[in-house]
Amino acid sequence: MRRISVFVLFLVITHGGIRAQDRDSALIARLATEILVNGKAYENLRDLTKKIGARLSGSPQMALSEKWGVGVFTSSGADKVWMQECMVPHWVRGGKDMATAYNDKTGKDGKPLAILALGNSIGTGAGGIEAEVLEVTNFDALESKKDQVKGKIVFFSYRFKTSFANPSDAYRDAVVYRASGASRAAKYGAKAVIVRSMTHAPDNLPHTGALRYDTAYPRIPAVAIGLQDADWMSNQLKTAAMRVKLRTGGHFLPDTTGHNVIGELTGSEFPDHFITVGGHLDSWDPAVGAHDDGAGIVQTIEILRALKAIGYKPRNTIRFVLFANEENGLRGGEKYAAEAKRKFEKHLFALESDAGGFTPRGFSLDVSDLQFEKVQPWRKLFQPYGGDTFTRGGSGADVDPLKEAFAIPAAGLYPDPQRYFDVHHAASDVFEAVNKRELEMGAVNMAILIYLVDKYGL
Amino acid sequence: MRRISVFVLFLVITHGGIRAQDRDSALIARLATEILVNGKAYENLRDLTKKIGARLSGSPQMALSEKWGVGVFTSSGADKVWMQECMVPHWVRGGKDMATAYNDKTGKDGKPLAILALGNSIGTGAGGIEAEVLEVTNFDALESKKDQVKGKIVFFSYRFKTSFANPSDAYRDAVVYRASGASRAAKYGAKAVIVRSMTHAPDNLPHTGALRYDTAYPRIPAVAIGLQDADWMSNQLKTAAMRVKLRTGGHFLPDTTGHNVIGELTGSEFPDHFITVGGHLDSWDPAVGAHDDGAGIVQTIEILRALKAIGYKPRNTIRFVLFANEENGLRGGEKYAAEAKRKFEKHLFALESDAGGFTPRGFSLDVSDLQFEKVQPWRKLFQPYGGDTFTRGGSGADVDPLKEAFAIPAAGLYPDPQRYFDVHHAASDVFEAVNKRELEMGAVNMAILIYLVDKYGL
Numbered sequence: 011m012r013r014i015s016v017f018v019l020f021l022v023i024t025h026g027g028i029r030a031q032d033r034d035s036a037l038i039a040r041l042a043t044e045i046l047v048n049g050k051a052y053e054n055l056r057d058l059t060k061k062i063g064a065r066l067s068g069s070p071q072m073a074l075s076e077k078w079g080v081g082v083f084t085s086s087g088a089d090k091v092w093m094q095e096c097m098v099p100h101w102v103r104g105g106k107d108m109a110t111a112y113n114d115k116t117g118k119d120g121k122p123l124a125i126l127a128l129g130n131s132i133g134t135g136a137g138g139i140e141a142e143v144l145e146v147t148n149f150d151a152l153e154s155k156k157d158q159v160k161g162k163i164v165f166f167s168y169r170f171k172t173s174f175a176n177p178s179d180a181y182r183d184a185v186v187y188r189a190s191g192a193s194r195a196a197k198y199g200a201k202a203v204i205v206r207s208m209t210h211a212p213d214n215l216p217h218t219g220a221l222r223y224d225t226a227y228p229r230i231p232a233v234a235i236g237l238q239d240a241d242w243m244s245n246q247l248k249t250a251a252m253r254v255k256l257r258t259g260g261h262f263l264p265d266t267t268g269h270n271v272i273g274e275l276t277g278s279e280f281p282d283h284f285i286t287v288g289g290h291l292d293s294w295d296p297a298v299g300a301h302d303d304g305a306g307i308v309q310t311i312e313i314l315r316a317l318k319a320i321g322y323k324p325r326n327t328i329r330f331v332l333f334a335n336e337e338n339g340l341r342g343g344e345k346y347a348a349e350a351k352r353k354f355e356k357h358l359f360a361l362e363s364d365a366g367g368f369t370p371r372g373f374s375l376d377v378s379d380l381q382f383e384k385v386q387p388w389r390k391l392f393q394p395y396g397g398d399t400f401t402r403g404g405s406g407a408d409v410d411p412l413k414e415a416f417a418i419p420a421a422g423l424y425p426d427p428q429r430y431f432d433v434h435h436a437a438s439d440v441f442e443a444v445n446k447r448e449l450e451m452g453a454v455n456m457a458i459l460i461y462l463v464d465k466y467g468l
Numbered sequence: 469m470r471r472i473s474v475f476v477l478f479l480v481i482t483h484g485g486i487r488a489q490d491r492d493s494a495l496i497a498r499l500a501t502e503i504l505v506n507g508k509a510y511e512n513l514r515d516l517t518k519k520i521g522a523r524l525s526g527s528p529q530m531a532l533s534e535k536w537g538v539g540v541f542t543s544s545g546a547d548k549v550w551m552q553e554c555m556v557p558h559w560v561r562g563g564k565d566m567a568t569a570y571n572d573k574t575g576k577d578g579k580p581l582a583i584l585a586l587g588n589s590i591g592t593g594a595g596g597i598e599a600e601v602l603e604v605t606n607f608d609a610l611e612s613k614k615d616q617v618k619g620k621i622v623f624f625s626y627r628f629k630t631s632f633a634n635p636s637d638a639y640r641d642a643v644v645y646r647a648s649g650a651s652r653a654a655k656y657g658a659k660a661v662i663v664r665s666m667t668h669a670p671d672n673l674p675h676t677g678a679l680r681y682d683t684a685y686p687r688i689p690a691v692a693i694g695l696q697d698a699d700w701m702s703n704q705l706k707t708a709a710m711r712v713k714l715r716t717g718g719h720f721l722p723d724t725t726g727h728n729v730i731g732e733l734t735g736s737e738f739p740d741h742f743i744t745v746g747g748h749l750d751s752w753d754p755a756v757g758a759h760d761d762g763a764g765i766v767q768t769i770e771i772l773r774a775l776k777a778i779g780y781k782p783r784n785t786i787r788f789v790l791f792a793n794e795e796n797g798l799r800g801g802e803k804y805a806a807e808a809k810r811k812f813e814k815h816l817f818a819l820e821s822d823a824g825g826f827t828p829r830g831f832s833l834d835v836s837d838l839q840f841e842k843v844q845p846w847r848k849l850f851q852p853y854g855g856d857t858f859t860r861g862g863s864g865a866d867v868d869p870l871k872e873a874f875a876i877p878a879a880g881l882y883p884d885p886q887r888y889f890d891v892h893h894a895a896s897d898v899f900e901a902v903n904k905r906e907l908e909m910g911a912v913n914m915a916i917l918i919y920l921v922d923k924y925g926l
Binding site for chain 1: 504630635
């Protein structure tokens with residue numbers, strides 16, 4: 011009898027499991043079809059990038075994009091839409107950045123350089139800075155030449171290494187020069203720094219991004235330079251001393267009011283249990299931020315629209331969040347977590363899309379061993395849609411404070427990384443660089459994960 | 469003792485296995501670095517597409533590209549380079565294709581339509597064809613309207629279905645209208661056909677491609693139409709009859725001499741055992757064929773260059789083949805197999821890249837169950853490079869005759885499919901649509917497979 015019972019139990023479980031998988035597959039297919047046939051993500055991205063454009067924290071476009079977010083959430087069928095106020099830093103570029111390189115001996119034949127001041131950097135003052143250039147390929151070279159640094163413009167020519175199969179690893183490897191180069195050089199008396207852009211793009215566009223000043227040293231101006239001009243300068247410096255005249259106008263205005271824009275689908279069983287999905291609404295100022303992170307924004311909105319359109323009633327409340335100020339402050343992500351904590355909310359899971367609107371490969375899961383085990387059988391549900399590569403790793407900057415505050419599992423969409431650093435923080439991050447299908451497939455895979463977590467927990 | 473022996477044997481095997489994997493990983497890393505740091509694929513593609521351009525079989529550019537192939541194989545370090553003659557069909561477009569749509573009642577307000585004659589189609593004659601348009605959404609609709617077909621231009625408005633997660637499935641679903649629509653309509657007396665392009669691109673470019681006439685019915689002119697104009701025409705036809713005036717000049721000239729271009733790395737252990745890797749050198753005439761199949765061509769050459777550059781001595785002879793005439797005849801692939809058969813060559817494996825230069829996802833493997841088992845442990849070697857999705861399926865049109873002739877295993881590179889049909893057989897299939905990193909990563913993954921098959925067999 012015992013044997014038979016176990017066998018019967020086995021049949022029931024297996025059969026039940028198969029039927030559940032079939033039902034999941036069917037719902038997922040409806041969700042995918044809704045996004046791939048009736049999707050609004052691409053047209054929403056066109057509006058956000060072309061009608062509003064670049065939207066750095068504190069800019070008029072920041073406010074416009076917040077209003078736009080409220081409107082699109084509403085028309086997409088959110089049960090509830092609101093703005094969550096948070097103070098944001100207000101850095102402005104303060105005019106056009108300019109740099110010209112001269113042969114130090116002749117002083118003639120000035121060549122304009124393709125540069126952009128780094129975000130959060132201070133300006134040179136109206137008169138600009140002119141100084142001899144000292145090239146260092148890395149921090150070791152800086153240390154060994156520290157006696158030569160005083161009064162110079164230090165040129166960090168550290169290369170973004172194409173030998174990494176995953177360009178994100180090249181970025182992680184090189185970005186310290188953008189983040190810390192200025193203070194490292196200021197320590198030895200440099201007047202400014204020029205940093206080779208964090209990219210492997212075959213063009214000459216400079217790529218900006220945030221720096222962090224070390225308060226122990228003077229703040230000095232810092233710019234990124236395009237790869238072709240960086241190579242040109244390295245070449246020139248092999249045979250001749252160079253001077254660069256630099257003028258940048260970056261400065262901070264007082265903090266100003268920004269907002270997280272939040273849309274909600276209210277849970278039918280557990281309205282006070284929250285699942286969060288989002289991206290960031292702000293972008294750097296020289297770019298319209300189509301991949302970074304317009305893609306994450308319109309995917310977030312699209313998941314809400316599609317779930318609503320197919321009539322899905324989530325068990326838990328799903329919060330769709332357009333975070334403020336990821337690029338130079340992270341105040342939106344921090345505010346969202348702080349408010350959740352203050353209200354003693356119950357959070358279950360958070361998902362972020364902030365690695366570009368490229369074809370989805372899977373997810374980076376910031377979860378426990380047990381949770382990682384639990385999601386493995388889900389992979390076959392993702393397989394037809396391409397997002398079945400599950401790796402352990404970080405989730406995303408904006409959901410990180412929430413994850414930390416509540417010790418909840420979190421995930422980041424992992425799109426294919428090969429093209430991201432072609433456009434990241436550069437003027438080339440435009441609508442035309444985003445492919446409609448790739449963008450939509452990202453939304454499809456995110457929607458599947460949200461559905462599965464809502465249904466089965468994690 | 470027995471237990472100990474087994475344990476020792478286990479240690480030896482495991483340790484040996486681990487060391488072999490380490491050695492493979494190390495060699496693969498060198499190969500990948502060579503391609504990602506010193507790669508020539510991208511610049512070769514620039515030359516092929518920009519200096520030579522479109523290269524349909526029989527065109528002067530076909531001959532130029534063959535010469536170019538010989539030159540690049542030679543400078544890439546091939547042990548042997550030669551051209552293998554094969555006769556190819558010589559279809560020419562015969563001037564600019566033109567179509568204008570008129571309201572059938574008024575005859576006024578002619579609207580030029582974005583069209584391209586289908587490859588292998590006959591022309592309308594200099595005077596053109598003018599007839600009323602009969603729209604059918606599919607073959608069932610054609611059958612139900614067969615009495616209305618006579619004397620009309622049949623407009624197949626079957627849609628390329630975006631609901632398919634993989635656009636290749638949408639292509640397979642829709643392409644029968646391009647391939648057989650003309651003869652199916654000619655059966656009922658149609659004068660010509662217009663076929664909605666096999667694409668989901670948001671632009672209005674027509675996408676050409678081969679048709680096959682059924683010899684049982686008259687040959688009639690056939691064109692592809694851009695999606696926006698197709699939608700416009702469908703819309704017009706809801707309220708008014710339309711006439712279209714069509715002029716195309718397609719015709720065949722006598723077959724002419726083309727060539728497979730072959731480079732070889734000679735095997736150090738088994739010089740008379742062959743592994744083949746290739747793509748096709750020809751392209752449709754309205755496009756420069758950057759993805760289709762310039763990508764496969766420069767990847768093929770790059771694998772040779774990289775293997776040579778790192779000093780790899782293959783055990784077997786590796787043949788790198790730029791196949792002639794894939795698009796409208798497959799004569800190159802057939803010739804290569806026939807010659808191999810005639811010479812009683814010993815072939816081991818064939819790999820093709822003809823699905824675009826997009827980020828690699830893995831391989832479609834046309835292999836036995838046992839062989840599919842054998843390659844599974846290799847997946848972890850591909851994982852860092854993204855090409856670790858192995859599926860069972862076809863390999864590619866050009867290596868298929870070889871596979872059939874020798875009953876050997878074969879494979880096709882499986883790049884991400886989302887963007888391919890945006891540009892496939894259209895004027896948008898240009899150099900700028902190919903990303904350097906994605907192209908190179910395809911070559912990396914192909915090189916890994918060639919290395920593993922050369923070393924371990926299949």
